[in-house]
Amino acid sequence: MDVRNTESELMDFRVRVWVIGVVVMLLLGVVWARLVVLQVVRHDAYAERAESNRTAVVPIVPNRGQILDRNGVVLASNYSAYTLEITRSKVENLEETIDQLAEVVEISQRDRRKFKRLMEDSKSFESIPIRTRLSDVEVAKFAAQRWRFPGVDIQARLFRSYPLENVGSHIVGYIGRVSQKDKEAIEEWEDAANYRGTEVIGKLGIEQSYEKELHGQTGWEQLETSAGGYAVRRLNSRPATPGDSIVLSLDIRLQKMVEELYGNRRGALVAIDPRNGEVLAMVSKPTYDLNLFVGGIDTENWAMLNESIDRPMLNRALRGTYPPGSTFKPFMAIAGLESGKRTPDTTIMDNGSWTFGGHTFRSGHPNGPTNLRRSIIKSSNVYYYMLANDMGVEAIHDWLAPMGFGQLTGVDLKGEVRGVLPNQEWKRNTYKRPEQKKWFAGETISLGIGQGYNNFTILQLANAMAMLANHGVKNKPQLGLGRVDAVTREYQPLPRDAAQPMGYKASNVEAVRSAVAAVTVEGTARGVFMGASYQSAGKTGTAQAVGVRQNEKYNASRLSEYQRDHSLYIAYAPVDNPTIALAVIVENAGFGAAAAAPIARRVMDYWLLGRYPSEDDMAAMRKGQASTPIGPSRNANDIPLPGETLPLAGLPVHPLPDYRTDGAAAAVAPSGPVEVEED
Structure with missing residues (x-):
């Protein structure tokens, strides 16, 4: 046996044992280091994770x-x-x-x-x-x-x-x-x-x-x-x-009453307390059943609501825009006075039409010598054609925008649209072709009577009328009145923005207020408010849904329903101390005094006198066949509030008067047809 081979093998064995020992020690060191990390360094994190695996929030x-x-x-x-x-x-x-x-x-x-x-x-x-x-x-x-x-x-x-x-x-x-x-x-x-x-x-x-x-x-x-x-x-x-x-500030009994007055007609109404901006009613017709959306609406009902020609999903009060027609005239009058282009006594000759640049603008009927007061009472187009021309489009925009036209009112509902109060910059930004971008002087004329490019929401009209009712002081409209704490059940009013004085000269505001107050006595709305025990202020309006050629006379019978003129009315009452201001439109229903003003009359009778239309009156109103109230009115307090009522301590409820105990209010206005004067 070779001794040298034996020693070599022993040496190799010792080296292998030593290497293996080193490797084992290194591995033990790694394991020990890992245990230190797990048990010491990251103990808290892993303990928390283990606990989370054992518990769930x-x-x-x-x-x-x-x-x-x-x-x-x-x-x-x-x-x-x-x-x-x-x-x-x-x-x-x-x-x-x-x-x-x-x-x-x-x-x-x-x-x-x-x-x-x-x-x-x-x-x-x-x-x-x-x-x-x-x-x-x-x-x-x-x-x-x-x-x-x-x-x-x-x-x-x-x-x-x-x-x-x-x-x-x-x-x-x-x-x-x-x-x-x-x-x-x-x-x-x-x-x-x-x-x-x-x-x-x-x-x-x-x-x-x-x-x-x-x-x-x-x-x-x-x-x-x-x-x-x-x-x-x-x-x-x-x-x-x-x-x-x-x-909410809504009176849901009033809301329901107005929705029933519309019947199957389309339109919108907004009623505001001009003293504080509280929205008393905000109607958009047609409506839809909210319960269809509980748990998710089905495809069939969704298609029915979205594809209907009557567009029931559109909030017409907030998102529908319309030419204001003659309801624009009181605000043009304020602008004319404040800009110095007119005084209350400035008189023009209204011959029934006005020619500018070779184009004749029709007016309907001549009014003769016309000052500011007569221009509103008789709804003179010629007066406002001339005023618009004298002011120019930029001045009209700059004076009417602060009143809220073409602006967001800031109401506490999302989705509000601005509408259009045009000026030259608006036209340049709206149209694409160079020849369309230019503003023509003739386009200014129609703005004065609320036509042309003018398109506003009924909320904007109501808010502007509330400003006029409040002697030139504007409040932001608001639906949220207060909140009831879920724990304490205590009522707390919601914050409200401070009133905004417009800075108008008091005599100018009162000149326009006096004129709109005369509309219901000697003007275009006198027939509708015949027999009312309060005096209201108002202005009728008729707005085109489609254009009519200058040499062609408007004839509703020749047009389809959806092409006929819209009926508008703006109002506030009582004249001396207004507690309600409103704007109302009935789509494709003709003159303002024929369809919109009768609805306004019933709203004011309810709010000021506590009167609720009779069954016969409601039936006639739904068909658009009533002017003054028909038959003895009902006491609004006798009409049950719809749905369940929760008595809330501290709620600032508006008490409706009992008209049966008020001799003046108990008088029933004469019924039957009355003469309707075109605005």
Whole structure:
């Protein structure tokens, strides 16, 4: 045996043992270092993660606050119900599953359409209701066969309810499931964490504008969970705080009355308290049933609302724009006086037409020598043709814009449009072709009588009339009157912007106020207000829906309904101390005194005298066949408030007078046809 080979092998063995030992020591060192990191350096982080795996924090969504009118009538509330819901990611064959479910509980075609619409705005892992408001029997039937339907479950949900259905629908608005766009917007909010677990959000109207007040404070539960993720016990919790209730300045009985007066006609009315900007009524006709949106609207009803030629989803008071016609004249008169282009005694000759640049502008009928007062009483077009020409388009814009025309009023509803109060810059920015961008002097003339490019909302007209009623002091219109604390149930008024004096000369304002007050006594609205026990101020207006050639006379019978002139009226009352100002339009209904003014008369009779139209009067008004009230009026206090009423301490309710105890108010105005003078 070779000794040298043996020693070499021993040496190699020792080296291998030493290398292995070093490797083992290094590995032990790595393990030891890792243990130090896990047990010492990152102990707190891993301990917290382990605890989170053992516990879960579940948000508790609060009950949504109610919406009430100024008398405490409930306009929006909540109810709880069971829903049958499907999580698509857990279902293999969706259509087959729905068909099998329909054998257990009733699932209508409307339910299926609604479900498909909700799928478009939802993720596959989200739970979507296929049936709402399950009965106890249906819940029991499904529970017995729950094992057959993986991905389908029953949930207890809180649903929104609109007890008055379509009354005030454009104002109240509705809620809907939180869309991806909503989620992105919520992430930018300071209180985004408060919306964890929230599935619905205000989409329109007051529901949208006062979302954060109505939502409430989200609570939470900390639950201990098993390895399988099931809750074992509750460790801690904080209850959710319901949302505050919002009280509106609307008188919903007045709102409902006006909506009924319109019947099937289209239009809008806004009534404001000129002393503070409170919106008393904001009507847009036609309306729609808000309950169609509870739980998600189905495709058929959505198409019906959006494709109707009457456009029921359009809030005509807030988003509909119209030429104001002659209702624009009192505000042009103020501009003429303030700009120095006219005095109250400036007199022009109204021969029934006026020619400028070889073009004759028609007026309807001659009024002879006409000053400012007569121009409003007789609704002289010639007077305002000449005034517009003397002022020019830029001055008209600069004087009328501060009154709110072509501007956002700032009302507490989203989606308000500006309308158009034109000037040269507006035209340059609006039209594309160079020849269209130029402003022509003849275009200024039509602006003076509220035609041409002028297009305003009924809210803007009502707000301007409220400013005139308030002696040249403007208030921002507001629907939110106060809030009721969800915990203390105490009523607190909502903040309101300070009044804004326009800075007009008092004698100029009073000259125009005197003229509009005479309209109901000796002017175009005298027939409608015959027999009224109060004096109101007003101005009729007729606005073209389509243009008529200069040499062609307007003939409503030759036009389709949707091409006929609009009927407008603006007013305030009582003249000496106004408590209500309004603007009203009845689309395609002709002269202002024929359709719009009679509605204004009923609103003022209600607010000032506590009078509610008789059944015969209501029926005639719905058809547009009444001027002065027909038959003995009813006492408004005898007409029940629609829906449930919650008595609220501290609510500044406007008490309606009992007209039966007031001799002057009890007189019934003569009924029958009266002469209607064209404005």
